[in-house]
Amino acid sequence: MSTRPIILGIVGDSAAGKTTLTRGIAQILGEEDVTVICTDDYHRYDRKQRAEKGISALHPDCNYLDIMQQHLNQLRTGQPILKPIYNHDNGMLETPEYIKPTKFVIIEGLLGYATRACQDCFDVKVFLAPPESLRTQWKVKRDTAKRGYTTEEVLEQLRKRESDSEEFIRPQRQWTDIVVSFYPSAEQIHGNDLMLNVRLVLRPTIPHPNFTRILDPSKSHLSSAIRLELDRDMGKPVDVLEVDGHATSEQVKELERILCNDIPYLGKFCSLEGNQDIGKIIGTTGETLQSYPLALTQLLITYHMLKAARIYQ
Numbered sequence: 001m002s003t004r005p006i007i008l009g010i011v012g013d014s015a016a017g018k019t020t021l022t023r024g025i026a027q028i029l030g031e032e033d034v035t036v037i038c039t040d041d042y043h044r045y046d047r048k049q050r051a052e053k054g055i056s057a058l059h060p061d062c063n064y065l066d067i068m069q070q071h072l073n074q075l076r077t078g079q080p081i082l083k084p085i086y087n088h089d090n091g092m093l094e095t096p097e098y099i100k101p102t103k104f105v106i107i108e109g110l111l112g113y114a115t116r117a118c119q120d121c122f123d124v125k126v127f128l129a130p131p132e133s134l135r136t137q138w139k140v141k142r143d144t145a146k147r148g149y150t151t152e153e154v155l156e157q158l159r160k161r162e163s164d165s166e167e168f169i170r171p172q173r174q175w176t177d178i179v180v181s182f183y184p185s186a187e188q189i190h191g192n193d194l195m196l197n198v199r200l201v202l203r204p205t206i207p208h209p210n211f212t213r214i215l216d217p218s219k220s221h222l223s224s225a226i227r228l229e230l231d232r233d234m235g236k237p238v239d240v241l242e243v244d245g246h247a248t249s250e251q252v253k254e255l256e257r258i259l260c261n262d263i264p265y266l267g268k269f270c271s272l273e274g275n276q277d278i279g280k281i282i283g284t285t286g287e288t289l290q291s292y293p294l295a296l297t298q299l300l301i302t303y304h305m306l307k308a309a310r311i312y313q
């Protein structure tokens with residue numbers, strides 16, 4: 001087993017689903033073993049100062065990336081940090097807190113892979129990239145319910161930040177091991193979040209489970225909901241695994257078998273062993289989310305964390 005903390009990055013634009021995904025993975029790894037850090041805490045300016053300066057929270061200059069980088073290095077070697085705090089309720093920076101890393105550390109936020117030195121601190125790097133229309137829906141819902149904004153304010157904020165999203169957030173996708181995109185199928189006109197499909201871009205930067213087994217002719221019954229294809233992402237060849245929201249329990253079990261074959265420990269979090277809670281998590285607005293694509297995404301990322309920790313091998 002690794003003697004230093006294993007570090008997972010979950011990066012993506014605002015309301016891309018980072019906190020929601022993080023919660024599910026922490027549940028599987030065991031919450032007492034997981035330290036979660038949101039890099040919004042490294043904002044350089046409070047909300048009022050950002051408005052005065054006309055700078056968005058997405059801009060690297062609006063964040064203490066040097067402190068974040070130093071803290072990532074410390075966490076990677078198991079050292080504690082004195083982490084700043086940004087309070088989303090009132091938009092203020094608060095007194096820092098002392099954080100001692102546990103077995104697993106999840107770093108979620110906007111600019112985790114902004115520099116090469118930061119990228120090198122992670123064992124597993126995930127990027128969340130829902131279609132922009134879905135992210136807008138999620139951001140409006142979350143920011144009106146939890147952060148005290150009106151719909152018009154959220155839409156205006158998204159418009160103002162678009163150029164920074166394009167310049168600083170989206171390019172980070174290229175440095176990652178897995179790109180996760182939940183998306184509604186063509187038939188889903190009214191976008192039921194529980195039926196979203198997932199597209200997982202798997203770069204050959206870490207060894208993924210052997211999904212080629214699903215291409216076996218004897219497994220042709222999988223293809224109506226589960227597909228493995230070769231594609232390109234930002235110009236580079238990648239494997240792409242897609243799981244549809246309408247996948248049946250039997251189809252999902254085939255994928256679970258592939259994951260559990262390498263790491264039997266994952267079995268207790270699978271429908272394979274009758275777990276009813278698979279893929280069920282509380283979203284950041286308090287709603288319960290449960291879907292197979294979400295569950296399989298959590299299991300795959302957890303698989304990589306356990307592999308990196310050399311546990312259950």
Ligand SMILES: Nc1ncnc2c1ncn2[C@@H]1O[C@H](COP(=O)(O)OP(=O)(O)OP(=O)(O)O)[C@@H](O)[C@H]1O
Nearest residue numbers: 014015016017018019020138142182193283284285
């Ligand atoms: N996989 C998902 N399926 C359905 N809904 C989701 C999913 N992920 C996120 N959401 C919805 O989107 C909202 C925003 O997600 P979340 O708070 O996780 O985003 P975030 O990336 O952590 O945002 P921020 O960086 O701005 O804090 C959630 O409240 C939830 O309603």
Ligand SMILES: O=C(CO)[C@H](O)[C@H](O)COP(=O)(O)O
Nearest residue numbers: 014015040047057088091110
């Ligand atoms: O993109 C964001 C990440 O959550 C926030 O908008 C950013 O942290 C600024 O916060 P606020 O909206 O509270 O001013």
